[in-house]
Amino acid sequence: MTAPQTTDLLLTGGRIRTFDDARPWAEAVAVTAGRISYVGPAAEAPAARETRHLDGALVTPGIIDSHNHLLLGFDPDAVSLEGAETLDEVRDRIRDLADRRPDLDWICAENAVYSVVTGRRPNARDLAGLTDRPVFVTTYDQHSVWLNDAALRVLGIADGGDIPWGRPERDAQGEPTGWVTDFYTSAMTTAGLAGLQRDIPMYSPERRYRKLLGSLALATASGITTVVEPQVPLAELGLFDRAREAGLLSSRVIAALFHPIDADAAFRRDLRDAVDGATTDDRLRFGPVKLYADDVIEPHTAWMLDDYADRPGHRGHPSAPVGELTRIVTELDRLGFQTHTHATGDGGIRLALDAIEAAAGVNGARDRRHGIVHVECLHPDDLARFASLGVTAAMQPRHCSPDLVSGTWMENVGEQRWDRAWRIRSLMESGAHVALSSDWQVGEMDPLVGLYSALTRAGLDGRDSWTPDERIGLDDALSGYTREGAWAWHAEDDLGVIRPGAAADLVAWSGDLYEHDGDPAALLDQHAALTIVGGDVVHDAASDAPAPAVYGGRAHCSAAAH
Template sequence: MSRILFSNGTIWTGTGTTTDALSVRNGRIEALGAAALARDHDERVDLGGGMLLPAFADGHCHPDHAGFEAMGPRVRGLGTVEEIVEEVRRHAAAHPGADWIVGGGYDATIVPDGLFDAHWLDEAVPDRPVALRAWDYHTLWCNSEAMRRAGLDASTPDTPRGRFARRPDGDLLGTMIEWDAVDAVLAAAPARTTGDLVTALAASTAAYVAAGVTWIQDAWVEHGTVEAYLEAARRGLLATRVNLAFRADPARWRAQLAEFATDRERVRALGHDRLTAHTVKFFLDGILENRTASLLAPYSDDPCTRGMPVWPFGDLLEALTAVDAMGLQAHLHAIGDAGIRTALDAIEHVTRVNGPRDRRPVIAHVQMLAEEDLPRFARLGVIANLQPLWARTDPPMTKLTFPRIGPERARRQYLIGSLLRAGVRVSFGSDWPVSDHRPLAGLPVAVTRENAEREPSGGWLPGERIGIEEALSAYTAGVAHQAFAEDERGALAPGKAADLVWLDRDVRRLDPHDIADRTAVLGTWTAGVRTFPPAHRSGV
């Protein structure tokens, strides 16, 4: 028997109550309050006046991409083209044996319209291919050698799922937009090795438990990545629980059905308590910043386009119905109002064809929502997975999004408060590495709708602000529901798994803007095992 007592702090249960003590026995919550204090214990954690609550979870992220970004070149957060080019030069010099330089995370807002020139990278690395993903992961910037190796030139045509930025004379500029264009470059690069993938997953899941997160939804898993997950689990390198969402490719989804079944069975056969594979990811559109999100009406700054749908509608219905018949959960990326409507229409079709079951489909991002579609979420049992950090007037919003959609549609973005009031299940995520993986960074924006400069005063779309406990619930119980795990996690009650996070202060009592900078994660437990930092014993 092993019993841990947590006391001397505020314990937020996630059920509308607080208590002052909690005991854990053999990985599960045993008792709360006086009943916990009355039990003998083997270990005591003195909360020191801090806050204990259900561990956070992330309902939508990309841990392998985050891990690879950390390996370099480290371009995320750099503010000028010159700084990025210099970092690429430094990284290339430090890795003379690398055939390709592949990285990610550059800020697309630092040049007009997000269009970057291959010649800028040629100055740093003229003789080896360089390929950098933008922070949105829907765009890629590469040098001339990368385009040469990929066999791309002025004669390369755009496709329905990819666009090549061009110079006035028709030659390729070096910015690739969306799937077919991005993949045309990356297909020529060497594939990441399983060893590199394992290293990336170990680093990213360790970063998550340091942020108080114990469950994540990897929302973009390719067939070749599954072996790395299995190996990381076998070697004890997954610091968090991870659910895999296999990406459905509109060009080959029929062949993928057998892969999905095989990969799901491989994960199930491993029987590891931190690895599951229950989900399939569908990208339905792109992003507003690239004018590739699918809209009901033309873009305000380009009346010739309504975006770039990824799937032919008939194929989407057929694929989604087949995946649902396999008992897999649908997780759909939808940004624009037409993309979201398409997702809802497809889910409604599947429900009608396959009949009722507890399927819990997820629409991720839900950026620009048509008012008449809002009630359909609750009616269809759809979970809205949102990234609260995006609900603010930051440079991507003011420089790219607002001009693309105009003021009326801008007011229909990230309607978190409206969704909750309509009875919709809301879960939060980060889309890391697109934005910060720390829930403590997302909480302030959900509550204030203000940017780092506390603007606009009172919040952008103030009616969509939510309370701090609602935001905490979206990061805990909301994601647990998305994971079909509400009986196990997301709240503190006897019998539930002891997935816990210990903060040095009660975030409910802070100015929301101070949460990210003034709050520290002091401990994270997964099923009663301390995963951050290394376990230590206090007085017993």
């Protein structure tokens, strides 16, 4: 392709990893009218109205984060419990917020770990004496909630009532423990979200919108140019429209619509109408549908093919009666939807694969690219099915870090099944498409943390590499965050690649990441220096505001960034 005489922007003096098989590496890339207009030697690059000299730094396609909960974000009126490994630390942080903020009707905390109390789940008694106000705590995976006695009374749970946004746990005497399971799946239903917004101030539309904007600011500062928000209730589509109309979608957004597992055909027609009637542009797209095959392993609610190691006779449960997921996926597939199905247990993963295979058999051959997200515990018999069925494995390298899964996850699954955990390398080698992601805010949004985790399978302190046979190299990891992410969302001709004619979604890193392939810890000292979306510079580390604040060792947007 002949380059124009003068382009808008030229990046030169670095190493360009294109992920274009026809030209894997280059020295310069030029942008004209939002698209890549030149890729090649620096000596032959065209003149440009603006030239950025990279001083040997690496340029890659913009990062595609294929599973990132923008709407969860970080709430500055709540307290983060990330890094709080003991009950005393949890209590100190909650007490501090309660003491500092007498104006808050509810004291909310986020991202508690399940193992904060040894040998059992946390309960309401563990929160006693901190405040006379209700306390609401989410776990780091957003699938469980922890309440104090005041919250149990305010919500009516203490009197035997139920709530629409979760399943209160009760002891043998029928008394509530303060623990609520099935939170996120229930809370994103129409009735669940309405009840949650009525009950818990943190979930008001205005605070959710503030989280969305803060998450987008962090995304572009991290080199992310396309974000897949995997679970948007129909009632919250307007938040994305609001951001689009205000010109605040600094990254491209693909919004997956949440399908409650018990929704009927009328709801699926509502989904189709919502997508077909939505106002979108190149920064906003609706359409994939989020489903659940099972829940999560930590509270023993994911569906396992065999008993949990520490709970004989118990295998969890699927999210719907066997056969129901197949019926739903088949109908959504017929309606032209791409599905994005949560599955963590080996039973849940098999259920999702079976549903996709059945849908293809009923509806005939076409380019579907359904996805299964998390794929935490994969039975060996199902490994090859991802490639044969054309199913994307949307996986999060950080999730398998031992500092997150030691204790509860490892004990629940049992050592005899650890070799099934997050089989990223095995799936890639099988020919499957593996799209990597952060699962913000379950994990850090920064893709450099994901790259480090993919290369090491270790905690951020560098110790205790776990299941090391599943480690991958830097080039494969970057491909998972770029080219594979583009393929997953039918965008490989436009995104995830640096070649003439493709969208100018680029990230220039602070250095050459490939210099650290053999020393992954050094990746954590790098950052996105320049993020470009559609030819627009949306982040420039040399001139932008200070980096996001860090809580408990993980990066979040500070209140100022909102």
